[in-house]
Amino acid sequence: MPAAYSAFSVSEFRARFARARGLLCDEGFAACLMMAPEHLYYFGGYDSWVGVNSPQALIFTGGDDAPVLLLRDVDLSLALETTWVEDVRTYSLVLEDFPGRVAGILAEKGVTSGPLAIESQSYAIPHALGEAMVETLSPAHLVDATAKLGMLRLLKSPAEMARLEQAAVFAETGLRALQSEVREGISEIALAAEVEAAMRRAGSDYPAIPTELCSGERSAGGHATPRERIIGPGDLVHAEFAGVHQRYHATAIQTLSLGEPSRRARELYDLALLSLKAGIAAVRPGVPVADVEEASLSPLRAAGLEHAAQMRFGYGIGIAYPPIWLEPLQIARGFEEQLEPGMVFVLHSCLELPDEQLGVIQGGTYALEVSGLRMLAGAGDVGLLVL
Numbered sequence: 154m155p156a157a158y159s160a161f162s163v164s165e166f167r168a169r170f171a172r173a174r175g176l177l178c179d180e181g182f183a184a185c186l187m188m189a190p191e192h193l194y195y196f197g198g199y200d201s202w203v204g205v206n207s208p209q210a211l212i213f214t215g216g217d218d219a220p221v222l223l224l225r226d227v228d229l230s231l232a233l234e235t236t237w238v239e240d241v242r243t244y245s246l247v248l249e250d251f252p253g254r255v256a257g258i259l260a261e262k263g264v265t266s267g268p269l270a271i272e273s274q275s276y277a278i279p280h281a282l283g284e285a286m287v288e289t290l291s292p293a294h295l296v297d298a299t300a301k302l303g304m305l306r307l308l309k310s311p312a313e314m315a316r317l318e319q320a321a322v323f324a325e326t327g328l329r330a331l332q333s334e335v336r337e338g339i340s341e342i343a344l345a346a347e348v349e350a351a352m353r354r355a356g357s358d359y360p361a362i363p364t365e366l367c368s369g370e371r372s373a374g375g376h377a378t379p380r381e382r383i384i385g386p387g388d389l390v391h392a393e394f395a396g397v398h399q400r401y402h403a404t405a406i407q408t409l410s411l412g413e414p415s416r417r418a419r420e421l422y423d424l425a426l427l428s429l430k431a432g433i434a435a436v437r438p439g440v441p442v443a444d445v446e447e448a449s450l451s452p453l454r455a456a457g458l459e460h461a462a463q464m465r466f467g468y469g470i471g472i473a474y475p476p477i478w479l480e481p482l483q484i485a486r487g488f489e490e491q492l493e494p495g496m497v498f499v500l501h502s503c504l505e506l507p508d509e510q511l512g513v514i515q516g517g518t519y520a521l522e523v524s525g526l527r528m529l530a531g532a533g534d535v536g537l538l539v540l
Contacts, residue, residue: 160316177213182296192306201231307469307495319398329351335540389511410537449466467498467499492521
C-alpha cells in the first residue's frame with residue numbers, strides 16, 4: 154500500500170529506483186548517498202524541503218540490499234506519510250553525528266571503501282558538511298553524480314505529465330491574474346501578491362523560486378524580485394513564476410506593456426519574439442540542444458544585439474525544491490545532449506539592456522512529444538500585449 158500522501162504508485166517509485174541502481178552498477182559505484190530533495194522525492198517518494206538545513210540521505214548499493222532513509226528525528230512523520238522505503242532511521246541534529254551515522258549504515262552494507270555517488274552540486278550539501286563526510290567516510294571517496302542522477306528524471310512518465318498538466322493550470326491562473334490586475338498605481342509587490350494569491354487559492358503548492366517581477370527602468374533585471382516601485386503608463390512589466398502540483402513545476406513567462414510603450418521597447422520586444430520563434434522552430438526530437446540556442450541567436454546577430462541575450466535559451470523542469478527549479482538539461486551552447494520526446498523544458502528569449510534600463514523576457518513551459526512541441530504554460534511566442 155502506498156503511504157497516505159504518496160504522489161505515485163509504489164510500482165512507479167520502484168521502477169525509478171531500479172534505474173538509479175542500474176546507474177550505480179554501470180558506473181562502478183560502491184554505493185549511493187542520495188541527498189538532494191528532488192532525488193529523495195523522485196526515487197524514494199519522500200516529500201520534504203528540509204534537507205537544505207537538516208541533512209538527510211537515501212543510502213543504497215547496486216545490489217539487492219534494502220535502501221535506508223536517514224533523516225532528522227523531528228521529520229519522521231513527513232517521511233512515513235510519503236515514502237515507500239521501509240527502513241527509515243532517524244538521528245538527533247544536536248546530539249548525533251550525521252556523517253558517522255552514514256558511515257555506520259554503509260558498514261552494515263559492507264561498504265567501507267570505493268567510490269560513493271553523491272550530489273555534490275546540491276544545495277542540500279553545504280561545504281562544511283561535505284568536508285566532514287569526506288573525512289568520516291575515508292577511505293571511501295565521494296564522487297559527484299548530480300548530473301547522472303538528474304538525467305534519469307528527464308523523460309516524464311504519463312503520471313508525471315498529469316502532474317505537470319495540473320501545475321500548468323495553476324500557472325495559467327497566475328498569468329490571467331497578472332494580466333487582469335496590472336494597472337497604473339499598483340506596486341510590483343502588490344501585483345506579485347495578486348499573482349501568487351490566485352495560484353494558491355486555485356490549489357498550487359509553494360514554488361522553488363520566488364516570483365520574479367519588475368517594471369519600467371527595472372525591466373533589465375532578468376531575475377528581479379518585485380519591489381515597492383509603482384507601475385505607470387508606458388512601463389514594460391515582465392514576470393516569471395511557476396504553478397506547482399505535487400512538487401512538479403510549470404513556469405509562466407510574459408512581458409506586457411501598461412499603455413503604449415516606447416518605440417525602443419517595442420523594437421526590443423519584437424526582436425525577442427523573433428528569437429523565441431526561431432528557437433522554437435528548431436526544437437524537434439534528435440536535435441542537439443546547442444543547435445536550438447544557435448537558431449535563437451540568429452535574429453539577434455543580424456540586429457547586432459547578441460550580447461543582450463545573457464540567459465540560456467532553455468532548461469529542463471519538473472520536480473523542484475527551493476532554491477531552484479532547473480533540471481540538469483541545458484538547452485544552450487556548450488552542451489551535447491539531444492532532445493527527446495518525453496522531455497519538458499522552459500524556453501525563453503531574454504534580452505537585457507542595462508544601459509538603456511530596458512529588458513524583455515518571453516516564453517513558457519513546453520512538452521516535447523512524438524507529434525511535436527506543445528506549450529503547457531506561459532504567454533509564448535505572441536505579439537506584445539498592451540493593456
